[in-house]
Structure formats: structure tokens, C-alpha cells
Amino acid sequence: MRDSLPMKNTSATPLGAGAKRSTPSGGLQAWLPRLVLAPSVAISLFFVYGFMLWTFVLSLTSSRMLPSYDFVGFGQYSRLMANERWWVASTNLMIFGVLFVLICLVIGSLLAILLDQKIRQEGALRTIYLYPMALSFIVTGVVWKWLLNPQLGIQAMVQGWGFESFRFDWITNPDMAIYTLVIAAVWQASGFVMALFLAGLRGIDDSIVKAAQLDGASLPRIYWRVVMPCLRPVVFSAVMILAHIAIKSFDLVVALTGGGPGYATDLPATFMYAHAFTRAQIGLGSASAMLMLGGVLAILIPYLYSELRSRKHG
Amino acid sequence: MAALEIHNVRKEFGSERVLKDVSISIDSGEFLILVGPSGCGKSTLMNAIAGLEPVTSGNIYIDGEDVTWRTPADRDIAMVFQSYALYPSMTVRQNISFGLEMRKVPKAEREAAVERVADLLQITHLLERKPAQLSGGQRQRVAMGRALAREPKVYLFDEPLSNLDAKLRVDMRTEIKKLHQRLGTTIVYVTHDQVEAMTLADCIAVMRDGHILQLGSPDEVYNNPVDMFVAGFMGSPSMNFIRASLENNNGGYQLRIATPGEDELVLPWPEERIAADMAERLNQPVILGLRPEHFSEEDERLTSQAEGTLLSASVAVVEPTGADILLRLPLGEQEVTARVGPKCAVAAGERLALRVDMGRAILFDAETEQRIA
Amino acid sequence: MANVIRRQTPAARLGRGLLYGVLILAALFYILPLVVMLMTSVKPLSEISAGSLLSFPQNPTFAPWTKAWGEACTGMRCDGVGGYFWNSFAIVIPAVLISTTIGALNGYALTKWRFKGSELVFALMLFGCFIPFQVVLLPMAQTLGWLGISSSRAGLILVHVVFGIAFTTLFFRNFYVGIPNELVSAAKLDGAGFFRIFWRILLPVSAPIIVVSVIWQFTQIWNDFLFGVAFSAHNTQPVTVALNNLVNTSTGVREYNVDMAAAMIAALPTLVVYVLAGKYFVRGLTAGSVKG
Ligand SMILES: Nc1ncnc2c1ncn2[C@@H]1O[C@H](COP(=O)(O)OP(=O)(O)O)[C@@H](O)[C@H]1O
Numbered sequence: 001m002r003d004s005l006p007m008k009n010t011s012a013t014p015l016g017a018g019a020k021r022s023t024p025s026g027g028l029q030a031w032l033p034r035l036v037l038a039p040s041v042a043i044s045l046f047f048v049y050g051f052m053l054w055t056f057v058l059s060l061t062s063s064r065m066l067p068s069y070d071f072v073g074f075g076q077y078s079r080l081m082a083n084e085r086w087w088v089a090s091t092n093l094m095i096f097g098v099l100f101v102l103i104c105l106v107i108g109s110l111l112a113i114l115l116d117q118k119i120r121q122e123g124a125l126r127t128i129y130l131y132p133m134a135l136s137f138i139v140t141g142v143v144w145k146w147l148l149n150p151q152l153g154i155q156a157m158v159q160g161w162g163f164e165s166f167r168f169d170w171i172t173n174p175d176m177a178i179y180t181l182v183i184a185a186v187w188q189a190s191g192f193v194m195a196l197f198l199a200g201l202r203g204i205d206d207s208i209v210k211a212a213q214l215d216g217a218s219l220p221r222i223y224w225r226v227v228m229p230c231l232r233p234v235v236f237s238a239v240m241i242l243a244h245i246a247i248k249s250f251d252l253v254v255a256l257t258g259g260g261p262g263y264a265t266d267l268p269a270t271f272m273y274a275h276a277f278t279r280a281q282i283g284l285g286s287a288s289a290m291l292m293l294g295g296v297l298a299i300l301i302p303y304l305y306s307e308l309r310s311r312k313h314g
Numbered sequence: 315m316a317a318l319e320i321h322n323v324r325k326e327f328g329s330e331r332v333l334k335d336v337s338i339s340i341d342s343g344e345f346l347i348l349v350g351p352s353g354c355g356k357s358t359l360m361n362a363i364a365g366l367e368p369v370t371s372g373n374i375y376i377d378g379e380d381v382t383w384r385t386p387a388d389r390d391i392a393m394v395f396q397s398y399a400l401y402p403s404m405t406v407r408q409n410i411s412f413g414l415e416m417r418k419v420p421k422a423e424r425e426a427a428v429e430r431v432a433d434l435l436q437i438t439h440l441l442e443r444k445p446a447q448l449s450g451g452q453r454q455r456v457a458m459g460r461a462l463a464r465e466p467k468v469y470l471f472d473e474p475l476s477n478l479d480a481k482l483r484v485d486m487r488t489e490i491k492k493l494h495q496r497l498g499t500t501i502v503y504v505t506h507d508q509v510e511a512m513t514l515a516d517c518i519a520v521m522r523d524g525h526i527l528q529l530g531s532p533d534e535v536y537n538n539p540v541d542m543f544v545a546g547f548m549g550s551p552s553m554n555f556i557r558a559s560l561e562n563n564n565g566g567y568q569l570r571i572a573t574p575g576e577d578e579l580v581l582p583w584p585e586e587r588i589a590a591d592m593a594e595r596l597n598q599p600v601i602l603g604l605r606p607e608h609f610s611e612e613d614e615r616l617t618s619q620a621e622g623t624l625l626s627a628s629v630a631v632v633e634p635t636g637a638d639i640l641l642r643l644p645l646g647e648q649e650v651t652a653r654v655g656p657k658c659a660v661a662a663g664e665r666l667a668l669r670v671d672m673g674r675a676i677l678f679d680a681e682t683e684q685r686i687a
Numbered sequence: 688m689a690n691v692i693r694r695q696t697p698a699a700r701l702g703r704g705l706l707y708g709v710l711i712l713a714a715l716f717y718i719l720p721l722v723v724m725l726m727t728s729v730k731p732l733s734e735i736s737a738g739s740l741l742s743f744p745q746n747p748t749f750a751p752w753t754k755a756w757g758e759a760c761t762g763m764r765c766d767g768v769g770g771y772f773w774n775s776f777a778i779v780i781p782a783v784l785i786s787t788t789i790g791a792l793n794g795y796a797l798t799k800w801r802f803k804g805s806e807l808v809f810a811l812m813l814f815g816c817f818i819p820f821q822v823v824l825l826p827m828a829q830t831l832g833w834l835g836i837s838s839s840r841a842g843l844i845l846v847h848v849v850f851g852i853a854f855t856t857l858f859f860r861n862f863y864v865g866i867p868n869e870l871v872s873a874a875k876l877d878g879a880g881f882f883r884i885f886w887r888i889l890l891p892v893s894a895p896i897i898v899v900s901v902i903w904q905f906t907q908i909w910n911d912f913l914f915g916v917a918f919s920a921h922n923t924q925p926v927t928v929a930l931n932n933l934v935n936t937s938t939g940v941r942e943y944n945v946d947m948a949a950a951m952i953a954a955l956p957t958l959v960v961y962v963l964a965g966k967y968f969v970r971g972l973t974a975g976s977v978k979g
């Protein structure tokens with residue numbers, strides 16, 4: 001052995017004979033991982049990307065009852081922009097989305113901080129706060145429709161207690177009905193935000209808090225100045241997820257208000273469904289679906305960008 | 315015949331060249347140690363030998379057969395990983411026999427192999443346990459057992475002891491050496507612990523940045539390093555590198571060490587060790603390499619016989635290790651470490667007369683860091 | 688976080704009391720709708736119109752439940768939600784099993800057998816977690832028609848599998864990333880191949896993530912309404928669609944007790960899962976949404 005290598009003259013394969021092969025493996029084995037992934041990739045390409053493109057194509061056509069392929073450019077988009085109901089739906093989404101996200105964040109973080117004070121029965125409380133997340137939005141809608149019903153629900157109950165002038169009839173009031181969606185959605189999802197924050201709090205290094213205590217900071221101040229800044233990523237993910245839920249909200253509206261009174265509580269998701277499936281406006285419905293996709297991307301891309309960046313740096 | 319031969323192997327990850335033309339060949343029954351700093355490509359080379367990573371170019375032969383494009387399973391190799399990589403859901407027995415099972419060895423033979431290996435490694439009482447129920451040292455044994463059960467042509471060990479505590483590591487080291495002597499297996503063993511390298515190896519390959527810098531017996535690598543990197547990497551405490559200039563001394567050579575504001579310090583270079591190209595470097599800066607044990611304290615009883623050059627220096631720090639004493643002493647502009655006997659009663663601040671064994675000193679080029687003499 | 692040392696001063700005790708007060712109030716906010724739903728579902732109609740929301744049922748009756756299960760009208764037909772309840776199971780069980788299996792294999796291939804472009808493949812598939820489903824509804828309807836499975840359970844199973852594998856792949860990928868690659872290397876040297884390594888080495892340690900994935904998929908698919916309403920006929924509807932129809936069927940008197948009983952029936956399976964495996968449920972929620 002040592003430095004000089006005996007040159008092989010037996011079994012002298014030409015150099016690089018196998019260099020084209022990408023991995024030392026016997027035929028099929030090398031391709032198995034790719035073969036296993038292939039159906040999923042194909043599914044993804046066809047059912048996600050293909051369908052997105054397909055919907056985009058439909059949105060450029062004048063399709064009504066059935067898809068047709070006579071193109072009208074961006075005509076459906078200008079129709080959409082001129083459609084009052086679309087604007088109501090979009091405005092509703094803004095109101096609903098902003099309130100839903102903010103209130104969930106506030107309630108979720110508060111409950112998490114309170115629960116983090118060595119509470120007896122913490123497990124039971126956590127279970128109660130979080131269980132609505134296991135329910136279908138349809139169930140949530142049915143229950144809250146009943147609770148918000150002026151004749152039989154909360155209003156009737158409080159009036160029954162002797163407060164005759166008590167009014168809580170938002171669900172029948174076109175100006176207020178959108179807020180009932182917020183109430184039901186917050187009821188369903190705020191426990192989840194609590195769980196996210198609690199996991200974040202439990203992940204924080206104890207010594208940071210101890211150091212702040214030694215520095216003489218009060219408890220609320222420690223939370224506000226030391227702990228919350230550490231939870232920035234949690235806030236970020238929570239906003240991301242909640243916004244996503246808000247944009248996709250469909251079932252809740254259907255079950256709680258049916259979009260009504262009139263179309264006062266329409267959201268883009270219900271708008272799209274109504275036009276594409278019941279009002280024979282496939283072109284218009286497709287255009288609205290594309291705008292929804294745009295909305296999701298507008299939230300998703302900055303999120304993914306910062307995720308990837310922080311991962312590279314971190 | 316070479317049991318394992320690596321021929322001009324290169325490996326690139328994208329544009330990063332991790333192995334640059336590595337060639338090694340070891341005989342059957344030989345124990346090769348790969349040493350080098352972390353990230354120099356040791357594990358990559360092991361993975362290439364095992365077939366876990368394809369090489370970019372070059373060839374690998376096992377027992378004379380080109381296995382460059384064979385699957386790991388077809389190479390008849392076993393590997394012990396730093397993390398042990400025991401299958402968590404299997405018992406020790408199943409871990410050891412899995413490789414045999416995959417090779418369709420009959421059950422009776424598998425059982426026999428498990429018993430043999432368990433006996434060899436004294437893990438018979440652990441056979442029904444899961445890896446999670448074992449201590450670090452026990453896991454290490456099981457990992458070795460898994461490799462031994464199959465009796466492959468070549469064993470690969472990738473830093474197998476680095477997750478053990480110091481005491482256990484020394485025990486296991488001895489045990490591995492015994493096993494090798496007893497079984498005569500061919501082993502490639504990665505470590506960054508140079509004591510492990512010196513004690514276990516028949517042959518050491520020192521790696522750096524994807525190159526093999528030197529391939530030789532432990533004695534060669536330790537006493538005749540090819541450059542400053544190898545010299546500095548092997549040995550602990552590591553070799554002292556002293557800046558000096560090469561001067562003429564009545565036809566011979568001497569080394570002058572700059573000592574601003576003190577007595578001049580000149581060390582004559584032994585005549586029998588003069589190399590051909592020293593003449594070109596007259597009056598140029600060179601680096602003198604002296605290992606700590608190349609110093610010894612001047613002892614009156616030995617004065618007459620002892621060879622070497624005397625010098626005197628004041629001791630900055632005294633570090634007794636028990637077996638001997640390490641001294642830190644300023645020498646010219648740098649500080650050097652000297653290893654002296656445990657009886658040497660010197661305190662920090664005192665001056666001490668030291669003998670330097672120039673017969674074992676090594677001279678390096680100050681710029682290329684290659685060995686001159 | 689919370690190793691805060693407190694002395695038991697009166698003020699501190701008051702603070703503690705307040706703390707528990709707030710927490711219990713919040714608990715009431717979350718639990719009361721369920722309580723009301725349950726109480727209403729066992730009240731006779733007369734008691735509902737006479738009494739208040741929170742009044743305890745005087746003459747509890749199981750009749751609304753039996754009616755909701757077997758007689759109540761959902762649209763044209765009046766045979767309760769029972770049949771649809773089983774419909775949901777018939778859709779959910781195959782869809783969960785198929786999507787979890789595919790997700791596990793995908794996650795395994797993506798982490799333990801990386802190849803050039805495997806990260807891209809993952810990113811490509813991950814996007815499926817985020818799209819609003821409205822954007823695939825119309826092409827899906829047409830594709831199911833071509834495949835000859837529109838309005839069938841098979842069609843719904845296909846839809847749920849197609850849009851579920853993005854999540855299950857994500858779960859399993861993130862789980863398998865944490866399993867040391869050396870395990871796979873060792874098994875390769877031992878002579879095991881792709882499927883054998885999966886079956887013998889990876890799968891036995893995957894129990895936690897299988898539970899997470901199954902629970903997540905189960906809740907998602909059971910609770911789905913959009914696909915159910917868009918791609919089913921009256922005999923293949925899932926229970927969520929039937930519930931919505933039942934509540935919105937306006938023939939005769941509104942029977943709120945029956946509505947609530949039907950809602951309870953639709954909610955029970957996921958509630959049971961949540962109570963039995965809450966830990967995994969939360970893990971699925973956070974894993975499915977936080978980490979990409
Ligand atoms: N799969 C890989 N992809 C890209 N770079 C790698 C990969 N594996 C190893 N490297 C790079 O190769 C170099 C050598 O790594 P390694 O062989 O693990 O070193 P070590 O000598 O410490 O075992 C490192 O710089 C490492 O970053």
C-alpha cells in the first residue's frame with residue numbers, strides 16, 4: 001500500500017463508464033422513490049396547477065350554464081368589478097377578516113397568558129377552550145343561528161330575565177349580520193390561537209423571564225416587553241392561518257345566515273359558489289375564484305418569503 | 315491483493331468539491347485510520363466506500379472487483395455509525411440478525427451468528443432489550459455486533475467512540491484493537507482523535523480539504539510528517555513551530571531564532587540530517603518544528619552522555635498532568651510547550667536549562683509549509 | 688415560563704381570584720353553546736317556546752334524536768340524517784386511509800431518498816395546502832363527470848384524497864426529517880430495499896405521526912361541506928350537507944330540538960376523537976399549519 005498505487009489492469013473499466021448513472025443502485029431501486037412520488041406529483045400538477053389554469057381560462061370565457069370556450073378577454077373581471085354584490089362580498093370579507101383575526105389574537109393570547117400562571121385544572125380548561133375547533137362550521141352555524149335567533153335565543157332569554165328593552169337581533173339586521181359571523185367564527189377558532197400561543201409560551205426559555213424578574217420588571221411588563229416579542233413568529237403564523245380560514249369561509253355563512261338578510265353577509269366564497277353552481281354564471285364565478293386565489297397568494301407569498309429567509313439565516 | 319482500493323475518487327456536492335482525487339489502497343486485515351479536522355470529507359469518503367453516496371468520478375475496488383456502481387447491499391461492507399443507528403423498534407437480537415435476514419440466511423445460522431457475536435462482545439444479557447433501554451456504551455457494542463454478525467469483507471467505522479465519555483472510550487479502544495487482532499478484519503476507521511489514530515492504526519491517512527496529505531504508518535506520520543499541517547495535527551500537545559532563519563555555520567547549517575533584547579539563540583543543525591535544497595534557503599526564514607518531548611530538562615547526572623543543544627529559558631506556566639509536566643516557555647518571540655519528567659521541580663518564573671534533541675527536529679518552508687528536512 | 692414566585696398577600700389572593708374568574712367566564716362562553724345544544728335536543732317543542740335557553744329540560748325526551756336520525760326531512764326526502772351519517776363514514780374511512788398511506792410514502796421518499804429536485808417536488812405539493820378550493824371546483828366537477836364518478840362516493844373520496852395528500856405529505860415529511868438518516872444507511876448496508884426499509888424501520892416508529900395524520904384527515908373530511916355540497920347527489924351526501932338541508936327545510940313548524948339533535952349527531956364523531964386524542968389533535972393543528 002503506501003503512496004504508490006498498483007495500477008489495475010484487470011477489471012479495467014473505462015473511466016467514467018458509470019459516471020452517467022446518478023446513484024450506485026440496481027435499476028429499479030434507484031427509481032423507486034421517484035416512482036412512488038410520481039402519482040402525487042401528477043395529481044398535484046393536474047388537480048392543483050392544472051385546475052387553477054383551467055379556472056383562469058374559464059374566467060376569460062363567457063361560460064354560463066356549461067363551460068364554453070369563446071373568449072371574452074377580461075370581460076368577466078370588469079363585470080365583476082361592476083357587480084355590486086361582489087363589492088358587498090369583498091367589503092364583508094375585509095370587515096369579517098380583520099375583526100376575526102384581531103379578536104382571535106387578542107382572546108387567544110390573553111387566555112394563553114392567563115392559563116400560563118400555574119392554573120389548577122389547566123388541562124380541563126384547555127380542552128374546553130379548544131373543542132369548538134373539532135366541530136364542523138356547519139354545526140357551529142346551526143348552533144349560533146339558534147342562539148342568535150331573537151325570538152328564542154339570547155335576546156329572548158335576557159328579556160325573560162326582566163330586561164324587556166334588551167335587543168340582540170343582529171342576525172336579522174342587514175347592517176349588523178356580518179358581525180354575527182365574527183362572533184361564531186371567533187368562538188370556533190380563538191381556542192386554537194390560545195393553543196398556538198400556549199405552545200409558544202411553553203417554548204420560551206425560563207431563564208429569560210428569571211433574568212427580567214431579577215432586573216425588577218413587573219409581571220405584565222415582563223409579558224409585554226420580554227415574552228411577547230419572543231412570540232412574534234407565533235403571531236405571524238396565527239395571522240396567516242386565520243386569514244386563510246377567513247378567505248375560505250363558506251360553510252359558516254351558509255349555515256348561519258345563508259348570505260342573508262338579502263346578500264348582506266355574502267363573502268367571496270359564497271359569491272363564487274352561488275354564481276358558478278346555482279346562477280349559471282360560470283365565467284363570472286371563475287373570475288371571482290381567481291381573485292380569491294390572488295388574495296390568498298397576497299398573504300402567502302410574504303409569509304413563505306420570510307419563512308425561507310429566516311430559515312436560511314437561522 | 316488489496317482488500318480495498320480507492321482510485322482517484324472525486325466527490326462534488328453541486329459546485330462544492332468535497333473529495334479531490336483521493337487514492338488509497340489497503341491490504342486484507344489492515345487497520346486504516348482516516349484522521350482530519352471536521353468537515354474535511356472523512357464521512358463523505360466513508361459513504362462513497364459504502365455506496366451510500368455516488369462518487370463524481372474515480373473507482374472503488376473491493377477484493378479486486380470494481381464496485382463503484384454497486385448498491386451498498388452488494389458491496390459486502392458493514393458500517394458502524396457515530397450515532398450507532400440502531401433500529402429503534404427492534405430488539406438487540408433483531409438488530410444484529412437483520413442484515414442476515416435480508417441476505418436470506420437460514421434462521422438457525424442467524425441464531426448462531428447472534429450468539430457468537432453476543433458472546434464476543436459480552437452482550438448476551440442484552441439481547442431481548444430495545445435500544446432505548448441501553449446505555450451509550452452498550453449501544454456502541456450492539457452497533458459493533460451488528461457489523462460483526464455478517465462477517466463482511468470490509469468494516470467501516472465512522473467516529474464510533476466519539477459519543478462515549480472519556481473512560482469508556484479508552485476501554486472500547488482497547489477492545490476494538492483486541493477484536494481486530496483476533497479476527498484479522500479489514501477496517502477503515504474515522505476519528506478526529508489522534509490518540510485513537512496512533513494507538514489503533516496499522517496505517518494512517520491524514521486528510522484535509524478533501525485531499526489525503528499523508529498516508530503512512532503511525533510512526534511515519536508522527537515522526538516524519540510531510541508538512542506543517544500533518545505535524546501539527548498529530549500529537550498532543552501539538553508540535554511547536556518556531557520561526558527561525560537558516561544560516562551558514564562553517565560549511566554546516568544553524569538556525570537563528572530572533573530574540574530581541576536577549577542573548578542570541580542559535581541551534582546547530584545536525585550534519586547527518588542536511589538535505590539537498592537547504593543551500594538555496596540560506597538566510598531565509600524557515601520554521602523549526604519541535605515536539606514537546608524533544609525538550610528535556612538538563613539533569614546533572616545525565617549531562618555527560620546526553621546529546622543535544624542546551625538552552626535556557628524562564629518558565630511561564632507549569633502544567634502537571636500527573637504522568638509528566640508540561641511547561642510553557644517563551645522562546646524568542648513565541649511560546650513553546652515542553653514535556654519534562656514528573657520529578658522536575660520548577661516553579662513559574664524560574665529559569666530552567668533545557669536540552670533540545672535537534673536530531674528529531676523538523677524543518678519546514680515558511681511559505682509552502684512543506685517539509686525541508 | 689411561569690416560575691414566578693409569589694407571596695400570598697391579600698392583593699395577590701384577590702388577583703388569583705380574578706384570574707380564575709376570567710378563566711371560568713371564558714370557559715362558559717365556549718361550553719354554553721354545546722350545553723344549550725344538548726339541552727335543547729332533549730326538550731319537547733312546547734318547552735322550547737315556553738322556557739328559556741338555559742332552562743333545564745323538565746321532561747327530557749329522546750324523541751328529537753330518533754326523529755333527527757330516522758324521520759326528519761332533509762330536502763325532498765324525510766328519512767333523517769342517519770343514512771348520511773353512514774355515508775360520511777363510507778367517504779371518510781377510505782379517504783383517510785388512502786391519503787395517510789400516500790402521505791407516509793411521500794414523506795419517506797422525500798426525506799430518506801433525496802434526489803435532485805426532491806425539494807422542488809415538496810414545494811410543488813405543499814402549495815396544495817394553501818389554495819382556496821373555490822379555484823378547483825368547476826374543473827373538478829367536469830373531471831368527475833368524465834371519470835364517470837360525479838355525485839358518487841368514489842368521486843368524493845377521490846377529491847378528499849387529492850387535496851388531502853398535501854397535508855399528509857407535510858406531516859410525514861416533517862416527522863421523518865427528524866429521524867436520523869444513518870438508520871436508513873445502516874439498513875441499506877444490511878441489504879434492505881426501499882419498501883423493506885419503510886416497512887421494517889420507519890413505519891414501526893411512525894405511530895405518533897400516523898395518529899396525527901389520521902385525526903387531522905378524519906376531522907377535515909368529516910367536517911367538509913364545500914366538496915360535499917358541490918359533488919354529491921342526495922343519496923351520497925355527507926352528514927354536514929344533510930344537516931344543513933335539514934335545518935333549512937321549511938315544511939311546517941320549525942323543530943329546533945330536532946335541529947339540535949341532528950347537529951349533535953353530526954358533531955359527535957369529531958368530538959369523540961377530540962376528547963379521546965386531544966393531544967394529537969392539537970399537534971396536528973399546529974403541525975399542519977405552523978411549519979412549512
Ligand atoms: N449531502 C451533502 N450536501 C452538500 N454538502 C455536503 C453533504 N455532505 C457533506 N457535505 C459537505 O462536505 C464536507 C465534508 O463533510 P464530511 O465528509 O461530513 O466531513 P467530516 O470529515 O467531518 O466527516 C462538508 O463541508 C460538508 O458541508
Ligand SMILES: [Mg+2]
Nearest residue numbers: 356357358472
Ligand atoms: Mg463526519
